[in-house]
Amino acid sequence: MSLSAFLPSLLGGVLIGVAATLLLWLNGRLAGISGILWRLFFSKQGDALWRVLFLGGVVGGAALYYALYDDVPVARETFPAWLLVVSGFLVGYGTSLGNGCTSGHGVCGLGRLSLRSLVATVIFLVTAIVTTFVVRHLFGVV
Amino acid sequence: MKRNLASLVAGLVFGFGLALSGMTHPEKVLSFLDMTGVWDASLLFVLGGAVGVTVITFRFVLKREKPLLAERFIITKETHIDRSIILGAILFGVGWGISGYCPGPAVALLAAPNWELWAFLPAAILGGVAEKLFELRSQQNNEPQPQVATQDAKPVTESPSEGSCG
Numbered sequence: 001m002s003l004s005a006f007l008p009s010l011l012g013g014v015l016i017g018v019a020a021t022l023l024l025w026l027n028g029r030l031a032g033i034s035g036i037l038w039r040l041f042f043s044k045q046g047d048a049l050w051r052v053l054f055l056g057g058v059v060g061g062a063a064l065y066y067a068l069y070d071d072v073p074v075a076r077e078t079f080p081a082w083l084l085v086v087s088g089f090l091v092g093y094g095t096s097l098g099n100g101c102t103s104g105h106g107v108c109g110l111g112r113l114s115l116r117s118l119v120a121t122v123i124f125l126v127t128a129i130v131t132t133f134v135v136r137h138l139f140g141v142v
Numbered sequence: 143m144k145r146n147l148a149s150l151v152a153g154l155v156f157g158f159g160l161a162l163s164g165m166t167h168p169e170k171v172l173s174f175l176d177m178t179g180v181w182d183a184s185l186l187f188v189l190g191g192a193v194g195v196t197v198i199t200f201r202f203v204l205k206r207e208k209p210l211l212a213e214r215f216i217i218t219k220e221t222h223i224d225r226s227i228i229l230g231a232i233l234f235g236v237g238w239g240i241s242g243y244c245p246g247p248a249v250a251l252l253a254a255p256n257w258e259l260w261a262f263l264p265a266a267i268l269g270g271v272a273e274k275l276f277e278l279r280s281q282q283n284n285e286p287q288p289q290v291a292t293q294d295a296k297p298v299t300e301s302p303s304e305g306s307c308g
Contacts, residue, residue: 034245059249081261092245
């Protein structure tokens with residue numbers, strides 16, 4: 001792969017960083033998707049709307065991209081549905097318990113030089129790498 | 143009003159960036175996590191691009207006394223690396239490594255959902271909400287136990303451990 005193949009990823013990453021900067025600079029909030037989403041279900045009056053608008057914006061921004069470029073993700077027809085359910089539950093439970101996901105700990109936490117977030121990011125990256133190996137190569141699920 | 147608009151705009155930029163980055167394709171994420179095959183370094187560029195921005199801008203933003211449109215920054219002062227953050231990161235890593243979905247792309251994919259998302263996202267919400275319920279219950283049982291160390295008194299609108307994300 002030539003370096004230019006990574007340009008969309010780099011640009012996309014920069015935009016994610018810009019978005020996180022906007023939310024912190026303007027509203028004083030960290031752009032951690034998991035925290036914003038799970039706490040929506042417990043938020044009191046006055047604390048819910050900004051979450052809905054931010055998450056709605058994420059959907060809208062992605063919709064705009066898919067409308068402009070022919071790059072809509074296609075489902076893997078052979079991937080077991082029950083594994084997606086297990087995976088979803090673990091992602092939800094884990095990010096809630098660990099207070100952050102790729103955006104909260106990765107993008108925002110590392111941005112503010114939080115050691116706690118660095119530790120979390122290294123742990124979930126390493127765990128994910130090991131898990132992918134086991135699922136793909138030991139169990140043969142693709 | 144301005145704050146709501148700011149949230150929406152930040153979300154739009156976030157979602158566009160996420161889709162552009164390729165991370166809403168779970169198989170692309172898995173090609174990064176899978177070190178044995180033809181390794182796809184894309185995710186490294188996404189994270190590098192994003193952190194490259196935040197590590198510079200956050201320095202300046204957090205030097206301000208308060209955000210432009212709000213009263214204060216809602217960020218935890220918690221620095222303790224406890225059992226729950228380690229266990230949480232492990233469980234998240236396992237879930238992420240199975241499917242290639244993390245919360246951001248799953249939300250963005252509501253723009254173009256396929257059957258995979260309908261299996262993943264409701265289960266993720268169930269997991270996240272269930273854990274928060276346990277957290278709330280154990281906090282109620284152990285009152286008073288200030289879990290949040292934010293800058294000043296907790297307003298009533300704030301849920302436990304808010305702003306600790308990151």
